[in-house]
Amino acid sequence: MNVVITLAYLVAAVLFILGLKQLSSPKGARNGNFTAAAGMVIALLATLPLLRFTTAGVTIVLVGVVIGAVVGVVGARRVKMTAIPQMVALFNGVGGGAAALVAVAELLRFGVHPAFTVAFPSVFSIVIGSVSFAGSMVAFAKLQELMTGTPVTYPGQQLVNGLLAAAIVGFVIAVLAIASVPFSFLALMILALVLGVAFVLPIGGADMPVVISLLNAFTGLAVAASGFTLNNFALIVAGTLVGASGSLLTKLMSDAMGRSLANVLFGAFGQVRAGVAATAGAEGRSVRSASAEDLGTLLAYSHRVIVVPGYGLAVAQAQHAVRELAELLEKRGVEVTYAIHPVAGRMPGHMNVLLAEANVPYEQLKEMDEINDEFKNADVVLIVGANDVVNPAARNSAGSPIYGMPILNADQAKNIVFMKRSMRPGFAGIDNELMYDPKTMMFFGDAKESLTKLVQAVKAA
Amino acid sequence: MNNELLNELTFFVLAIFVGIEVISKVPTILHTPLMSGTNAIHGIILVGAIVIAAGASTPVNIAIGLVAVILATTNVVGGFVVTDRMLEMFKGRQASKTPQPK
Numbered sequence: 001m002n003v004v005i006t007l008a009y010l011v012a013a014v015l016f017i018l019g020l021k022q023l024s025s026p027k028g029a030r031n032g033n034f035t036a037a038a039g040m041v042i043a044l045l046a047t048l049p050l051l052r053f054t055t056a057g058v059t060i061v062l063v064g065v066v067i068g069a070v071v072g073v074v075g076a077r078r079v080k081m082t083a084i085p086q087m088v089a090l091f092n093g094v095g096g097g098a099a100a101l102v103a104v105a106e107l108l109r110f111g112v113h114p115a116f117t118v119a120f121p122s123v124f125s126i127v128i129g130s131v132s133f134a135g136s137m138v139a140f141a142k143l144q145e146l147m148t149g150t151p152v153t154y155p156g157q158q159l160v161n162g163l164l165a166a167a168i169v170g171f172v173i174a175v176l177a178i179a180s181v182p183f184s185f186l187a188l189m190i191l192a193l194v195l196g197v198a199f200v201l202p203i204g205g206a207d208m209p210v211v212i213s214l215l216n217a218f219t220g221l222a223v224a225a226s227g228f229t230l231n232n233f234a235l236i237v238a239g240t241l242v243g244a245s246g247s248l249l250t251k252l253m254s255d256a257m258g259r260s261l262a263n264v265l266f267g268a269f270g271q272v273r274a275g276v277a278a279t280a281g282a283e284g285r286s287v288r289s290a291s292a293e294d295l296g297t298l299l300a301y302s303h304r305v306i307v308v309p310g311y312g313l314a315v316a317q318a319q320h321a322v323r324e325l326a327e328l329l330e331k332r333g334v335e336v337t338y339a340i341h342p343v344a345g346r347m348p349g350h351m352n353v354l355l356a357e358a359n360v361p362y363e364q365l366k367e368m369d370e371i372n373d374e375f376k377n378a379d380v381v382l383i384v385g386a387n388d389v390v391n392p393a394a395r396n397s398a399g400s401p402i403y404g405m406p407i408l409n410a411d412q413a414k415n416i417v418f419m420k421r422s423m424r425p426g427f428a429g430i431d432n433e434l435m436y437d438p439k440t441m442m443f444f445g446d447a448k449e450s451l452t453k454l455v456q457a458v459k460a461a
Numbered sequence: 462m463n464n465e466l467l468n469e470l471t472f473f474v475l476a477i478f479v480g481i482e483v484i485s486k487v488p489t490i491l492h493t494p495l496m497s498g499t500n501a502i503h504g505i506i507l508v509g510a511i512v513i514a515a516g517a518s519t520p521v522n523i524a525i526g527l528v529a530v531i532l533a534t535t536n537v538v539g540g541f542v543v544t545d546r547m548l549e550m551f552k553g554r555q556a557s558k559t560p561q562p563k
Binding site for chain 1: 465466469472473476477478479480481483484485486487488489490491492493494495496497498499500501502503504505506507508509510511512513514515516517518521522523525526527528529530531532533534535536537538539540541542543544545546547548549550
């Protein structure tokens, strides 16, 4: 590698580090993304002199880049803001898949007895990259609701996953010690793909953000390993940066949910039964539902209203309707704030983005720690399409899958208005005690329609 | 162990520490954009994909190279664009902060 290329890679690495630094503070976040993108362009340009193109090579690189760029831009531009989390999962997965394929191509080139120093990173990259690819696709399917969001468990699941992992280790040893032949590393790839699916299946949809973050770190490590195989400094540094920062981010995200990472990943085993039992206990109890007129009067004559927005609000595209209601109430002198749970929506920060899109003033958005003591002074808490983040089971019911998750103290408000499409449980798949609270009034219907009805009712009040 | 591998190991270990250090404090609201941003950065695998695709001559290598380039480009381009879309929203929010003096 000549001096100019190495220096260009160094510049790219510095830009990635600066980009990450800026991305982690609200002020420079957008610039941080540009900085990192600039680093990427430099790294790619610097690579060009390294290439020795075959005739077919020129064509597939050009065709591949064009197709990938079109898919990437169209996908990223067209996706609705509500569907961002699954889009991130998809983009992460394809990166993992690419890393695994690069490693396969390298192993094919090295022949039957490759040196350990190149063979080991290659098999590592194949396994981790494939797990990341398959796992991300399952995460995508769960978030897109192509499959159930509840944990998929079956008897002996841990044993099956354990056997898969053992088989993978076996094939890794076979490739490294006996012979690196297409059969063995293809088998390795297939087993790793199956493990990726099996690993994400028992994790509930609400925990997908943490999983995607973990798989993101995995892809980073697979890319770094490919760097060792290709002796490419840029891949090693960038991949490792993502692997390390992604691991830390994963921990921060599970901390924000008040859970350990192990609990997020393996918590479904053995807890499903307890969750079902808790649901059964709530059967046959009555809830109180209210009319739009009643609620309109209640809201119009309150002093303090706290809105708890959830994913249901986003799905119904009701961000604008909720802002309209809030503005109307403010004109009447009602103080309106929004309580944003760290995992409101489907990912940390997701709800902030959605409300920002609807031009809700930033000052009205309060984070959980900031607002949790305010609920007891609130006249009305208006829960719009949220569920698990206000479920008292997280505090009281040790058997619940969400036990230990910090929640918004909506139950402390004087009146609770629960806007929901139906009595259907939330994303975690468990019943919510709060709906049976005597202070609670249910208001069923699509979030947007319901909010529009409330706007009319407040105007009339 | 040759010199090159030793150098690579050095970069690897130092990059771990830098990676952890650089994002030690992230507000919750930035978790999603940060995840998406790091996601775009590992799209650097495109460099590797192009290296293997450029030299491909057998049908198997051509197929692997083509798919790898497509996947990696999607990762890079989609990753940066979707992150920018998210952060654009934040910027709009910051701007709406000033004209509201009350």
